Amino acid sequence: MGDSSASYIHMVHHLIEECLIFNMSKEECMEALSKHANIKPVITSTVWNELQKENKEFFEAYTKGRDQRANELEQRQTQLINASIKENQKN
Structure with a gap:
């Protein structure tokens, strides 16, 4: 499960970077990934928050x-x- 969890988080990270290219807010990104990639907003929010801490x-x-x-x-x-x-x- 560790490898698949890490790859899932990496994918969410990549999709958030795509949202940043389109100048989206955190909320817009959460909505877009939920709608288009079926990613739960809590996952997007958690990864976004970690990226924010690191950068x-x-x-x-x-x-x-x-x-x-x-x-x-x-x-x-x-x-x-x-x-x-x-x-x-x-x-």
Whole structure:
């Protein structure tokens, strides 16, 4: 059972890395792996937490980058909405 457990965890680790490439949050990754790979969210969460412990600086930068991109997207959306409102007020 040890070898198969280790290979299963390695596979989950690899799939989490794929989720990171797609800029997913932990929750998004848990949902995606549950839906598409039939991996229980508790397994994904546990492996994610271990990776986070082992790679603290990476995950801090990753989270900061995700937050910055989300803020930038929100600002752009607000600008587009405001521009649209102004355009509609002219007409």
